Amino acid sequence: MxxxxxxxxxxxxxxxxxxxxxxxxxxxxxxxxxxxxxxxxxxxxxxxxxxxxxxxxxxxxxxxxxxxxxxxxxxxxxxxxxxxxxxxxxxxxxxxxxxxxxxxxxxxxxxxxxxxxxxxxxxTDDPVRRSGASPGERVCVTGTLGRTGAALRLFERDATGDGGAEPEAVERANDLFRFEPRVEAGRAVAPHATAMMDSSDGLARSLHQLAEASDCGFAVDADALPVDESVREVADDETERRELSVFFGEDFELVFTVPERDLAAVRESSPTPISVVGEVTESGVEMDGEPLADRGYTHGGE
Amino acid sequence: MxxxxxxxxxxxxxxxxxxxxxxxxxxxxxxxxxxxxxxxxxxxxxxxxxxxxxxxxxxxxxxxxxxxxxxxxxxxxxxxxxxxxxxxxxxxxxxxxxxxxxxxxxxxxxxxxxxxxxxxxxxTDDPVRRSGASPGERVCVTGTLGRTGAALRLFERDATGDGGAEPEAVERANDLFRFEPRVEAGRAVAPHATAMMDSSDGLARSLHQLAEASDCGFAVDADALPVDESVREVADDETERRELSVFFGEDFELVFTVPERDLAAVRESSPTPISVVGEVTESGVEMDGEPLADRGYTHGGE
Incomplete structure (x- = not known):
């Protein structure tokens, strides 16, 4: 198993x-x-x-x-x-x-x-579970995606031993690794969110897990994803950018669904920027109209 | 370190x-x-x-x-x-x-x-800490001492491969390993206990830790110790019996102090038998008038 x-x-x-x-x-x-x-x-x-x-x-x-x-x-x-x-x-x-x-x-x-x-x-007296999303609602993420993937590239850059930039790369990688848990954003979003989880296994895997728990689907717009600027620095092309921001995970952002009418209230109350990345559908998890693979972060040692 | x-x-x-x-x-x-x-x-x-x-x-x-x-x-x-x-x-x-x-x-x-x-x-609204024992109070333990030490002897007996008794020894060792956490006894004792901890590092080490936290000593009577019957089965002599019941630890019994006037109430309210094993003194941890070594369970791999 x-x-x-x-x-x-x-x-x-x-x-x-x-x-x-x-x-x-x-x-x-x-x-x-x-x-x-x-x-x-x-x-x-x-x-x-x-x-x-x-x-x-x-x-x-x-x-x-x-x-x-x-x-x-x-x-x-x-x-x-x-x-x-x-x-x-x-x-x-x-x-x-x-x-x-x-x-x-x-x-x-x-x-x-x-x-x-x-x-x-x-x-909490009113926990937000993974199971409450309904078609027509919006799906949102807090903060930015891809920090951990970018950090690993920076840690690896150090391992190649190519000179004076290493200590800075390692320092920056450590900074990226020290994410702020979205406790305050989670509490702000909770009264409105119908389903929520964190993105520890990557956005793609999180969407599949929410879809399974809520018996729904998702249609996500790639251009709407809040890709972290560090990803743009380390990724060579769009494919790698996508890999780091959508599949890599371990970013510990919140992925949640809300009715459209609550979006303004959610944005106003959250101390962390909120991005609407798509909507809840009847079934299937898609990005830009194509099926989004159900795969996530695979630990290095496995 | x-x-x-x-x-x-x-x-x-x-x-x-x-x-x-x-x-x-x-x-x-x-x-x-x-x-x-x-x-x-x-x-x-x-x-x-x-x-x-x-x-x-x-x-x-x-x-x-x-x-x-x-x-x-x-x-x-x-x-x-x-x-x-x-x-x-x-x-x-x-x-x-x-x-x-x-x-x-x-x-x-x-x-x-x-x-x-x-x-x-x-x-709990009123936790019992390690620091409240005072000279003159009684020191007590729940249940019996030495079960884990006896279990390890039984597990080892199996390892020597000496015949048909092994499966029974292993089954008995597993039984001894599955201790019942003294939650109910702890709650019954709590209103009366002035200091308490569990015996996970052994009775001797627990007494030293309570003594340090409460700035007191203990005088314990070896004959009063509730040595588990399994210890008498596996131990060859009094030295080994003492080792298994006093120093070995990992028995997860409660060690606590109470004023003498509360003893009857403690005994009545606890579902687990309580043994009075000695009293709180001004300083020094002694058993039968001799200093009791401050040593406890040492994990096999260390």
Missing amino acids: DERAALSFLGDRLSHAGDDAAVVDGQVLTTDMLHETTDFPAGTTRYTAGWRSVGASLSDVAAMGAEATAAVAVYAAPEFSEADLGEFVAGASDVCEAVGAEYVGGDLDESREFTAATTALGR | DERAALSFLGDRLSHAGDDAAVVDGQVLTTDMLHETTDFPAGTTRYTAGWRSVGASLSDVAAMGAEATAAVAVYAAPEFSEADLGEFVAGASDVCEAVGAEYVGGDLDESREFTAATTALGR
């Missing part, structure tokens, strides 16, 4: 599966695990790793339209240095502070590979 | 460190990571692994005197089989059900070694 088949198998066994986070009595709970070989390319600082791994869980809280309360992490590594640990905790604390949550620690574990297992806690 | 030094380093940086779980707005949050090489000996079923790993986090919730609400886990393994995953989820769900919590899923991750990262959520 691959990871996707296994998740589907689990979905049939767990009543809370199928959303970005579980909701129990108004408490929103979600957990993730990130590994050095698959998630933190050479050049990723421990500060960035702490920020990004805890941020991934906070993004799931945001995707439910919830307030973020707290986060914990297990920091697993072959050995513990004060510098590494201190940086990781600083990154974890700072990303929590950025969204009004509290980083309350966690645990340490000896492990062959640097690994971060993170959990975020949130709160 | 070893794990203990690293935890101490973190404790200076995180306001919520120093208890079994963090408490934020009445919500209790705790996370752990267990690995195949260090925590699941050969013979441990995936059902037992699911039960035990989620149980370890539920035990931390119990140690705060809190109600257990929900748990999540990341199941990381080199590959996913329906049988393994289904068993793990069944064990995780059953241990949650045993304490009135809900297992709400989590995530999957490809990893070289089978690893479970678990998080439990609880709720």
Whole structure:
């Protein structure tokens, strides 16, 4: 069984599966695990790793339209240095502070590979699920797409060892890796959104997941996609640009649907720019009239 | 830095460190990571692994005197089989059900070694911390000590390959590994307990940690320890019995202090037997008048 088949198998066994986070009595709970070989390319600082791994869980809280309360992490590594640990905790604390949550620690574990297992806690009385989209509504995304794909290109550029620009490329890649979880935007959008999830598996995969959960389709306009400027810098052509912004994922933006009449209110209340990228249809996921492949980010080590 | 030094380093940086779980707005949050090489000996079923790993986090919730609400886990393994995953989820769900919590899923991750990262959520308006013990109070433990140490001996017995008794030894070891988190006992004890933690690092280490947090000492009576009958079965002599019941740990019983006048009420309200094992003193941790070493469970792989 691959990871996707296994998740589907689990979905049939767990009543809370199928959303970005579980909701129990108004408490929103979600957990993730990130590994050095698959998630933190050479050049990723421990500060960035702490920020990004805890941020991934906070993004799931945001995707439910919830307030973020707290986060914990297990920091697993072959050995513990004060510098590494201190940086990781600083990154974890700072990303929590950025969204009004509290980083309350966690645990340490000896492990062959640097690994971060993170959990975020949130709160909402009215979670936004993946299942409420209806034909005729608009589909929107927050922020910009492709930052993580662009960051990986920059990390790779460093690996080729071609001279003086490397430290800057790595610094910029680290900046791109430290995304801001869209907690505030998620809360602003929640009263209007009919379905929502984050784009951690890429826009294409997110649309397919929303389509399956809501039993609908999507028609997306490629020109309307908010492609990050970093993608234009690193991509050689339109094909690569498309790959990084639509399929690559791990951008942790919100993808959501709203009735057209709510668009103005959503735009006004969200602190993060909102792009309308297409509309909800009866069935099929298409971009510019062509079927959009149901594929997403494939981790490097798989 | 070893794990203990690293935890101490973190404790200076995180306001919520120093208890079994963090408490934020009445919500209790705790996370752990267990690995195949260090925590699941050969013979441990995936059902037992699911039960035990989620149980370890539920035990931390119990140690705060809190109600257990929900748990999540990341199941990381080199590959996913329906049988393994289904068993793990069944064990995780059953241990949650045993304490009135809900297992709400989590995530999957490809990893070289089978690893479970678990998080439990609880709720209390009046958490019991490690820091409130005062000289003259009694120190108590729930249930019995040494089950995990005895289980490991039984798992090892199987490894020697000495014949027909093995499957029974492994089955009994799995039974011993599936402890019941003391959530109900913790809630019963909470109104009376002045300090509490679980015995996951062993009774000796727990007493030293309580002594440090409460700035007190302990005088424990070896004859009063509730040594599990399984320890008497597997241990060859008194030294080994002491090792398994006092130092080995991973039993996940509660260790707590109460004023003597509350003992009757504590005993009456707890569904789990309570043993008074000694008293709180001004300083020093002693057993039968001799200093008790500050050492605990050392994971096999370290």
